[in-house]
Amino acid sequence: MPATSRPVRRTAHRPATRRRAAVVAAATAAVLVVAGCSGGGGQGSDGGRAQDLSAQELEWSECMAPSVAEGGGPSPSPLPGGGTWECAFMDAPLDYSRPDGETIELALIRARAGDPAKRIGSLLFNFGGPGGSGITALPSFAQDYEKLRSRYDLVSFDPRGVGRSQPVECEDDRALDAFFALDSTPDDNAEVKTYQEGLRKFADACEKNSGADLPHVGTADAARDMDLMREVLGDDKLYYFGISYGTELGGVYAHLFPERVGRAVFDAVVDPTATAEQGSIGQAKGFQLALGNFAKDCVARAEDCRLPGSTPAEIEEFVVGLLAELDKRPIDGIGERRLTQTQATNGIAQALYSKEYWPYLEQGLDEADGGNGGLLLALSDSMNGREQNGTYSNSQSANAAINCVDDKARYSVEQTRARLPAFREASPVFGDFLGWGLLGCSAWPVPGTWAHPDVSAPGAAPIVVIGNTGDPATPYAGARAMADALGPGVGVELTYKGQGHGAYNSGDACVQRAVDAYLLQGKVPAGGTVCP
DSSP: OOGGGOSOSSOOOOOOOHHHHHHHHHHHHHHHHHHTOOGGGOSSSOOOOOHHHHTOOOOOEEOOOOOGGGTOOOOOOOOTTSOOOEEEEEEEESSTTSTTSOEEEEEEEEEOOSOGGGOOEEEEEEOOTTTOOHHHHHHHTGGGGTTGGGTEEEEEEOOTTBTTBSOOOOSOHHHHHHHHTSOSSOOSHHHHHHHHHHHHHHHHHHHHHHTTTGGGOSHHHHHHHHHHHHHHTTOSSEEEEEETHHHHHHHHHHHHOGGGEEEEEEESOOOTTOOHHHHHHHHHHHHHHHHHHHHHHHHHTGGGOOSSOSSHHHHHHHHHHHHHHHHHSOEEEETTEEEOHHHHHHHHHHHTTOGGGHHHHHHHHHHHHTTBOHHHHHHHHHHHTBOTTSOBOSHHHHHHHHHHHHBOOOOOHHHHHHHHHHHHHHOTTTHHHHHGGGGGGTTOSSOOOBSSOOOOOTTOOOEEEEEEEEOSSSOTHHHHHHHHHHOTTTEEEEEEEEESSOSGGGTOHHHHHHHHHHHHHOOOOOTTEEEO
């Protein structure tokens, strides 16, 4: 889900689990106290690589605390059962078409396998985005993958442009506050002009501060980085766990290097056949579905539901009305900051990533109806990578840079307006928000690469593709599209009938058994397996 309907069609967020819930809880707790409650040469083969880079030896050492660009916070906690996280930097070509040219440093993190005698290799994770830091995500979710660590070194990384890997830099914190408060569903020509000016100012800042890097942060380059990591880590095959956008990255890797795919799992799957417009409409439908499920749950609790309405439709109408009022009159938020319609919509979307957040959503909507927008603003801040001290990670800057160098589409105002009816039909709550987001890359200084990525991978080893029927950010249909696009004998589809973004981290025993059996023992699940 894009932050404030910006240049993105892919979700910038990983599956909601304990750490993610804790981040939201910390942000909302503070509010409650106050409130009294790639170019990169395109697709093909290696594209050339300096031999000394594949032979480099990484210097692993104890990890430092995450940088501001990675979201800040303390150093990684000790591993379950003891042991420490190790970090290193790997050199990679800035431009793979010039393998002997300038290099950049990519940050990696690992936890060594618990049973070295039975070690298979390194299991590389990408938790989504684009723009998410693997350096912060992997330690946060370590307990979920402890069984996999029995036979793998668990490894993740900050992709190029992200966190501490040559991070894309755009606007400063104060300017980002203003940017994320922009009215991203303009009602007249004056509001359209203001919105476009905001997008151009953001893009100009990215070009000014990171212009030389912007052509080289695309998904194809990140896939080539992963192949270099595979070599440097000493594996003949890439063992991979991709989540959300990480599934698209994994699909592009499989297309570029099918013969090097080892055991791989894609969870919360991006539809690789969808254009930017189709992907955004899919998300509109997905978030509307999730909102409807939230409303059904609220109605089922009868008097315990704090929201007005005796049917799910009436609760959804209440949400539409609340957002319309916020469009006219923002309300008090946190400190001097006000809650705008855009930020409220963003906060609602954030809370729909996991059923764990539904109580926050119910409370936030109820309080906003009474004039207190603090909780919804805190949820929106979490989506946008804003800390309580006002600093931002670079997740949204990287998200924009990666999406805009990937996607060819550049929409005009006229083209966007013509598509709004389809978006509104898809979702009365999120339609305008995502429809106007088509303008996101219109001012971007670097051209895009593809209408959608090619993930066909003939000859690759089986890839387990997991779709969640209640996923708002990567709708269920994307899993079937990915499995089909990977090709016969490659994509193996598994269905999870659940809520929220992703499946493995939901704790569902059926999903975890299937994934663990494949990654640890090589047992491919039967295609079409359904987990209740």
